[in-house]
Amino acid sequence: MQLEININGEPVSRDVEPRQLLVHYIRDTPGLTGTHWGCDTSNCGACVVLMDGKPVKSCTILAAMAEGHEIRTVESLERDGQLDPVQQGFHEMHALHCGFCTPGMLMTSRALLDENPNPTEEEIRMAISGGICRCTGYKNIVAAVQWAAQHQSAPSPAPPTPQEV
Amino acid sequence: MAVVENLPSATQERPIGFGRLKRKEDARFIRGQGTYLDDIRLPGMVHGAILRSPYAHARIVSIDTSRALEHPGVAAVITAKDLETLGLAWMPTISYDTQAVLAGDKVRFQGQEVAFVIATDEYIARDALQLIDVEYEPLPAVVNARKALDPDAPLIRDDKDGQTDNLASPLWEAGDEDATNRAFAEADTIVERDIIYPRCHPAPLETCGMIADFNPKTGQLDIYNGNQAPNAHRTVYAHVAGLAEHMIRIKCNDIGGGFGNKVPVYPGYVCAIAGSIVAGVPVKWIEDRTENLVSTGFARDYIMHAEMCARDGKITGLRVDVIADHGAFDSTAQPTKFPAGFFHICCGSYDLEAAHVKVKAVYTNKAPGGVAYRCSFRITEAVYLVERMVGALALEMDADPIELRMRSFIKPEQFPYETTTGWTYDSGDYAKTMKVAMEIAGYEDLRREQAEKRERGELMGIGVSFFTEGVGAGPRKHMDILGLAMNDGADLRVHPSGKAMISISAQTQGQGHETTFAQIVAEELGIPPEDVQVRHGDTDRTPFGLGTYGSRSTPVSGGAAAVVSRKVRDKARLIASTMLETRPEDLAWEKGRWYVKGDPSQGAAIGEIARYAYSGDPMPEGLEGGLDAQVIYDPPNLTYPYGAYIAVVDIDPETAQVRVRRFIAVDDCGVRINPMIVDGQIHGGLAEGIGIALMEVISFDAEGNCLNSSFMDYLIPTALECPDFELGETVTPCPHHPLGAKGVGESPNVGSPPAIVNAVIDALHDTHGVKHIDMPCTPARVWAAMQGRPEPPQ
Numbered sequence: 001m002q003l004e005i006n007i008n009g010e011p012v013s014r015d016v017e018p019r020q021l022l023v024h025y026i027r028d029t030p031g032l033t034g035t036h037w038g039c040d041t042s043n044c045g046a047c048v049v050l051m052d053g054k055p056v057k058s059c060t061i062l063a064a065m066a067e068g069h070e071i072r073t074v075e076s077l078e079r080d081g082q083l084d085p086v087q088q089g090f091h092e093m094h095a096l097h098c099g100f101c102t103p104g105m106l107m108t109s110r111a112l113l114d115e116n117p118n119p120t121e122e123e124i125r126m127a128i129s130g131g132i133c134r135c136t137g138y139k140n141i142v143a144a145v146q147w148a149a150q151h152q153s154a155p156s157p158a159p160p161t162p163q164e165v
Numbered sequence: 166m167a168v169v170e171n172l173p174s175a176t177q178e179r180p181i182g183f184g185r186l187k188r189k190e191d192a193r194f195i196r197g198q199g200t201y202l203d204d205i206r207l208p209g210m211v212h213g214a215i216l217r218s219p220y221a222h223a224r225i226v227s228i229d230t231s232r233a234l235e236h237p238g239v240a241a242v243i244t245a246k247d248l249e250t251l252g253l254a255w256m257p258t259i260s261y262d263t264q265a266v267l268a269g270d271k272v273r274f275q276g277q278e279v280a281f282v283i284a285t286d287e288y289i290a291r292d293a294l295q296l297i298d299v300e301y302e303p304l305p306a307v308v309n310a311r312k313a314l315d316p317d318a319p320l321i322r323d324d325k326d327g328q329t330d331n332l333a334s335p336l337w338e339a340g341d342e343d344a345t346n347r348a349f350a351e352a353d354t355i356v357e358r359d360i361i362y363p364r365c366h367p368a369p370l371e372t373c374g375m376i377a378d379f380n381p382k383t384g385q386l387d388i389y390n391g392n393q394a395p396n397a398h399r400t401v402y403a404h405v406a407g408l409a410e411h412m413i414r415i416k417c418n419d420i421g422g423g424f425g426n427k428v429p430v431y432p433g434y435v436c437a438i439a440g441s442i443v444a445g446v447p448v449k450w451i452e453d454r455t456e457n458l459v460s461t462g463f464a465r466d467y468i469m470h471a472e473m474c475a476r477d478g479k480i481t482g483l484r485v486d487v488i489a490d491h492g493a494f495d496s497t498a499q500p501t502k503f504p505a506g507f508f509h510i511c512c513g514s515y516d517l518e519a520a521h522v523k524v525k526a527v528y529t530n531k532a533p534g535g536v537a538y539r540c541s542f543r544i545t546e547a548v549y550l551v552e553r554m555v556g557a558l559a560l561e562m563d564a565d566p567i568e569l570r571m572r573s574f575i576k577p578e579q580f581p582y583e584t585t586t587g588w589t590y591d592s593g594d595y596a597k598t599m600k601v602a603m604e605i606a607g608y609e610d611l612r613r614e615q616a617e618k619r620e621r622g623e624l625m626g627i628g629v630s631f632f633t634e635g636v637g638a639g640p641r642k643h644m645d646i647l648g649l650a651m652n653d654g655a656d657l658r659v660h661p662s663g664k665a666m667i668s669i670s671a672q673t674q675g676q677g678h679e680t681t682f683a684q685i686v687a688e689e690l691g692i693p694p695e696d697v698q699v700r701h702g703d704t705d706r707t708p709f710g711l712g713t714y715g716s717r718s719t720p721v722s723g724g725a726a727a728v729v730s731r732k733v734r735d736k737a738r739l740i741a742s743t744m745l746e747t748r749p750e751d752l753a754w755e756k757g758r759w760y761v762k763g764d765p766s767q768g769a770a771i772g773e774i775a776r777y778a779y780s781g782d783p784m785p786e787g788l789e790g791g792l793d794a795q796v797i798y799d800p801p802n803l804t805y806p807y808g809a810y811i812a813v814v815d816i817d818p819e820t821a822q823v824r825v826r827r828f829i830a831v832d833d834c835g836v837r838i839n840p841m842i843v844d845g846q847i848h849g850g851l852a853e854g855i856g857i858a859l860m861e862v863i864s865f866d867a868e869g870n871c872l873n874s875s876f877m878d879y880l881i882p883t884a885l886e887c888p889d890f891e892l893g894e895t896v897t898p899c900p901h902h903p904l905g906a907k908g909v910g911e912s913p914n915v916g917s918p919p920a921i922v923n924a925v926i927d928a929l930h931d932t933h934g935v936k937h938i939d940m941p942c943t944p945a946r947v948w949a950a951m952q953g954r955p956e957p958p959q
Contacts, residue, residue, distance in 0.1 A: 017288065019288070020288075027203075027204075032197075033197070033201075033203070033204035034196070034197015034198065034199075035197070036201065036203075036370075036371070036421070037203070038370045038371065038372075038421075038454070039454045039875070039876045040453055040454050040455070040875065041454065041875045041876050041877050043875075043876035043877065043881075044370060044454075044876060046370055073197065074196070074197035075196070075197050077196075078196055083195070087195040087196070088195075090191070090195050091187060091188070091191045091192075091195055092187065094187070094188065094841050094842070094844075094845050096191060096194050096195065096675075097422075097675030097676065097677065097845060097846075097849060098369075098370070098371070098419070098420060098421050098422045098674055098675025099190070099191075099193075099194030099195075099199045099419065099421070099675065100199070100201065100369075100370045100371045100421030100422060100675075101370050102194050102195060102197075103197045106195065121889070124884075125884040125885055126884075126885065128883075128884045129883040129884050129885045130883075131883070132370060132876070132881050132883060133370075133849075133852075134368065134369055134370050134422045134424065134849070134852075134853070134881070135422060135675050135845075135849045136845060136848055136849050136852075137847075137848030137849045137850075137851050137852035137887055137890060138848075138852065138883075138884040138887050139848045139887070139889055139890050140845060140848065141884070142884065142889075
């Protein structure tokens with residue numbers, strides 16, 4: 001079936017099988033492999049993207065169900081060379097190790113702060129509890145979201161330069 | 166609660182090298198620009214999927230692949246018969262056993278690999294699995310390791326010549342049996358426990374997989390595979406596939422966690438390679454979560470019987486008898502001469518008179534493995550055992566668990582300390598670290614709080630553990646895996662502009678090597694860490710070494726990085742002496758610069774020396790141009806990090822749910838290169854420890870069906886199950902490591918489960934008479950214990 005989904009502000013059209021999952025639709029789009037797959041059962045949250053601003057697990061949504069909706073992925077967070085405060089916060093507070101859960105955690109945190117700019121620690125823990133991080137023990141993720149909350153309006157410092165693998 | 170800095174950090178005065186440097190690798194990860202295996206797409210690439218056995222034990226009567234082959238989009242279906250023609254039907258394990266790549270005669274565990282489909286996309290490959298018809302003749306399964314050696318137990322490994330029972334490896338012993346008997350005969354207190362460390366799984370968030378790209382024209386095999394030991398894997402593939410090792414290149418790119426799960430070579434990898442050889446195009450195979458949990462390297466599964474004794478209030482002896490469940494193929498991970506890993510470090514942190522350990526490994530109809538889930542070769546099991554036994558002894562003696570430990574610790578003046586089972590602990594001041602933990606916890610206040618709560622019928626427990634680990638395998642005279650010495654190389658090049666590149670064999674899976682190793686070189690050469698690029702994860706561009714597991718990166722590759730930097734520094738001195746027209750011995754080093762003793766204004770910085778070294782100017786007599794060096798580092802001993810952990814738990818008297826309210830971890834891992842990364846490692850390991858203690862278990866029903874085959878059933882802690890960890894530190898530098906550093910990544914996973922279980926028992930002992938409980942302390946198990954009922958089986 002022919003689909004058109006708005007991803008990060010751009011219409012993306014493709015002919016897909018009706019059973020294709022949204023996570024695969026996104027990942028098959030050139031340059032958008034930041035959204036990860038981790039579990040099949042909607043437990044790990046590595047695949048979280050925003051659908052009309054709300055966090056959803058893209059492994060549990062058919063691509064066809066996303067037609068007519070606005071999808072935002074981790075690749076949309078940085079704008080004009082400015083990191084989103086949640087990205088900067090994760091870097092500042094060492095809230096990532098292997099980086100595999102990070103895109104899902106970042107999008108979940110973005111959605112939380114959009115709805116609740118000053119969350120308590122408990123609210124942050126509740127918000128990210130739909131995701132699994134195997135590396136950090138969550139302490140620094142909580143701190144990173146707090147950092148982002150405190151730096152929402154301030155312009156982000158210069159982002160670190162990407163380095164080659 | 167905030168991180169407690171107990172000591173001025175050893176690194177504060179050294180801004181150029183060590184310290185809380187934010188990570189270089191973050192730049193790509195926070196943008197979603199990491200390159201994990203599934204992010205790689207090669208031209209012409211096809212996709213593989215594996216058909217797995219639904220039975221734990223069954224004879225394969227027939228396999229019919231014809232319907233699958235007719236399915237549109239399917240390129241090939243490979244079975245054991247096809248692999249036999251390629252000589253790939255069986256592969257060696259890292260424990261000198263063999264494992265079927267695809268089952269031909271029998272399936273021996275549920276989830277075992279039976280057929281491999283190659284198709285144009287992964288959806289079609291999985292569709293085709295449904296079209297393969299396999300006829301099985303089910304056989305009785307061996308599920309309980311205690312019954313594996315019963316005379317009437319079905320024989321699992323009838324493929325092995327001369328195998329007549331389910332013994333996986335001969336009885337292995339350590340320590341002194343007679344001396345241990347004497348210690349027990351002279352003891353005034355003896356406790357005895359059956360303790361199970363249940364099967365659990367590292368479950369990294371990225372599952373295992375491979376892209377194999379065999380070029381039939383050149384004979385070159387390029388492998389993309391997130392594994393923890395790429396150089397060792399290359400040697401294994403050369404051996405397994407009969408390919409020339411110099412024609413194999415393994416690239417790891419970014420790895421979404423490993424925790425021991427990505428140490429072994431799995432049948433799926435060999436299938437991908439065989440598939441690419443057969444199809445002549447790149448083959449991608451990535452397992453799903455269920456495949457990861459049911460078939461790849463599990464951890465632990467030790468059934469232990471232990472006795473511990475004391476005399477005059479001090480622990481004196483330990484006797485342990487273990488049945489190790491290795492599953493259907495023996496693919497446990499450990500150095501060759503250590504068939505039970507480093508389990509015999511179970512004498513712990515105590516000055517025992519004697520200890521004796523026996524380990525017997527058996528085959529069962531369960532997935533193979535026995536990998537070290539964030540653990541140095543069975544030390545997790547050892548520490549759990551000894552710390553649970555000390556907890557039991559304290560209860561028996563009605564002693565405070567910290568007091569008993571303090572009385573029994575090895576004293577600082579006894580180091581280096583030879584344990585009764587043959588380890589040489591390098592350094593330690595255990596009492597000091599224990600006291601720091603008590604201070605952070607407010608131990609006396611906690612005991613008062615507990616007494617008050619008990620009056621009100623509330624269940625609160627305080628659990629203690631003190632661990633000593635041996636990490637950083639290892640010295641080549643003692644330690645190898647498959648004949649490969651556990652030494653690591655490092656190559657360091659300082660370019661003409663003074664920027665440097667270090668190539669290492671250690672393989673990060675999130676540990677931050679690109680930052681830490683840059684800091685080591687920066688520290689040693691006195692150049693900014695931003696000027697050091699760390700190259701890893703590509704066997705064509707890195708020196709040989711055995712990889713990252715067993716907390717060996719800093720102890721071994723970190724040692725290599727320090728030594729190679731010092732070699733470069735020494736060469737720089739010779740060059741500087743020519744530049745400054747003086748003798749090398751007249752030069753002194755300050756960070757980044759050689760200068761003339763007595764005239765500090767006369768000197769040359771590393772950047773200037775590098776430029777000179779590559780220029781046309783004359784070099785010192787007999788010295789080649791350029792500024793680089795390489796080493797193979799052979800560590801003289803393991804490093805012995807240790808720590809004091811205190812867990813505070815609350816148990817709901819109505820639901821028996823255990824909540825870890827506080828967790829205090831004071832680690833001594835010697836000198837900390839990047840304390841931020843060290844703290845991060847500890848946080849992560851504590852979360853895993855909470856998972857293992859309370860939630861994570863791989864269990865089976867009587868037929869051998871795996872009951873925890875997805876994240877719906879294999880429960881991993883979220884942010885809600887983890888408290889705000891409270892860390893502290895002491896710094897006792899490792900006397901033999903070039904940087905004074907010890908490994909740390911695994912310490913929190915090793916040390917935390919016994920603290921939590923001891924806390925659960927502490928909460929329930931006085932009120933409910935609970936003296937023992939096995940992990941995971943789920944509400945059902947805790948409730949049964951509270952009712953005095955036997956625990957549900959696992």
